[in-house]
Amino acid sequence: MRAVQFISQAAGRLRLQWGDYPMRLSAYAKINLVLAVGGLRPDGYHEVETVLQQLELHDRLELRQAEQFTLYTDSAEVPHGPGNLVWEAAALLRERFRCPFGADIRLYKSIPVAAGLGGGSADAAATLVGLNELWNLNLDLETLLGLAAELGSDVPFFLVGPTALARGRGEILAPLPPAPEMGVVLVTPAFGVRAAEAYAHFDRLPGGAPPDLTPVLRALAEKDRYAVAQGLFNGLEAAVFDLYPEVRALKKELGKEEGVLGALVSGSGPTVFGLTADVEQAEVVAARLRSRGLPARATKTRGPSS
Ligand SMILES: C[C@@](CO)(OP(=O)(O)O)[C@H](O)COP(=O)(O)OP(=O)(O)OC[C@H]1O[C@@H](n2ccc(N)nc2=O)[C@H](O)[C@@H]1O
Numbered sequence: 001m002r003a004v005q006f007i008s009q010a011a012g013r014l015r016l017q018w019g020d021y022p023m024r025l026s027a028y029a030k031i032n033l034v035l036a037v038g039g040l041r042p043d044g045y046h047e048v049e050t051v052l053q054q055l056e057l058h059d060r061l062e063l064r065q066a067e068q069f070t071l072y073t074d075s076a077e078v079p080h081g082p083g084n085l086v087w088e089a090a091a092l093l094r095e096r097f098r099c100p101f102g103a104d105i106r107l108y109k110s111i112p113v114a115a116g117l118g119g120g121s122a123d124a125a126a127t128l129v130g131l132n133e134l135w136n137l138n139l140d141l142e143t144l145l146g147l148a149a150e151l152g153s154d155v156p157f158f159l160v161g162p163t164a165l166a167r168g169r170g171e172i173l174a175p176l177p178p179a180p181e182m183g184v185v186l187v188t189p190a191f192g193v194r195a196a197e198a199y200a201h202f203d204r205l206p207g208g209a210p211p212d213l214t215p216v217l218r219a220l221a222e223k224d225r226y227a228v229a230q231g232l233f234n235g236l237e238a239a240v241f242d243l244y245p246e247v248r249a250l251k252k253e254l255g256k257e258e259g260v261l262g263a264l265v266s267g268s269g270p271t272v273f274g275l276t277a278d279v280e281q282a283e284v285v286a287a288r289l290r291s292r293g294l295p296a297r298a299t300k301t302r303g304p305s306s
């Protein structure tokens with residue numbers, strides 16, 4: 001892993017601001033522009049090669065020093081204690097570094113849960129960064145990346161963003177040039193899909209040809225949003241469609257919309273995203289879809305300094 005390359009970028013990746021009290025962080029969602037899935041490994045994970053891109057859509061966290069450790073969240077869809085990735089990240093730090101400290105953490109969810117948008121992973125990464133500051137642990141990025149990988153395959157990416165290539169089970173990162181700014185329409189059905197379920201079903205289906213990542217990597221380097229949209233690929237998509245045919249229908253609907261340059265299921269789904277030239281176009285498309293009763297929202301890609 002080229003973790004060292006990321007050290008100087010660390011703090012800027014998660015928007016981190018704290019005055020006297022409390023510390024506030026934003027935890028940004030992701031989409032997978034490309035997700036190539038390889039073989040099942042002896043440890044139960046699949047080899048992947050994926051281009052991850054952060055979005056402006058984000059959860060918010062507030063942290064402050066306290067005697068005990070407590071977690072409040074405004075979402076009824078995530079655990080309010082153990083099992084919440086915020087709780088798990090804090091527990092890992094406390095146990096590994098024998099931290100005697102407590103904290104009150106408030107988590108305000110905006111990223112849909114179990115939607116393929118990496119919300120839990122983003123929250124976990126933000127918690128690692130926030131508590132590292134709050135508790136003065138002085139852990140370097142390489143250490144944080146290792147802890148992040150223990151919490152989940154996608155968590156390390158959220159320490160670096162906004163655009164990266166991930167390999168292995170998702171934890172081996174290489175930076176990529178930030179994507180050109182694009183509008184993103186998200187259509188998220190009311191049900192969730194677990195990553196384990198999508199990968200397990202992938203194993204039951206016949207394998208396809210592995211995609212060539214070169215066009216998307218070139219498109220990112222050239223900041224060519226049309227070529228990025230042309231290169232979209234998700235190896236889990238067929239499994240998600242097979243399990244949930246309504247997701248295939250949603251992708252068709254979104255792909256037909258004027259102004260949508262390309263559409264794809266994000267990660268293990270069920271969110272389908274559509275790329276547009278800018279956020280204004282994404283808002284127009286999302287409003288049109290909402291007027292037809294579809295659960296759509298607009299956001300945009302996150303850039304290096306946003
Ligand atoms: C599919 C992806 C695409 O970015 O994300 P989501 O769309 O779910 O957010 C990731 O691979 C999900 O990453 P993450 O959600 O962190 O997964 P983990 O908690 O590490 O693993 C959950 C389960 O998914 C399966 N898994 C995960 C990653 C991987 N490379 N191979 C796998 O087979 C395993 O069954 C594992 O037990």
Ligand SMILES: Nc1ncnc2c1ncn2[C@@H]1O[C@H](COP(=O)(O)OP(=O)(O)O)[C@@H](O)[C@H]1O
Binds near residue numbers: 079084116120195268
């Ligand atoms: N802070 C959190 N936010 C979202 N989901 C969480 C969180 N903590 C634990 N989870 C659990 O993690 C699972 C995956 O959620 P999420 O990260 O939103 O989805 P995905 O892996 O599809 O991107 C869900 O079952 C959810 O209950």
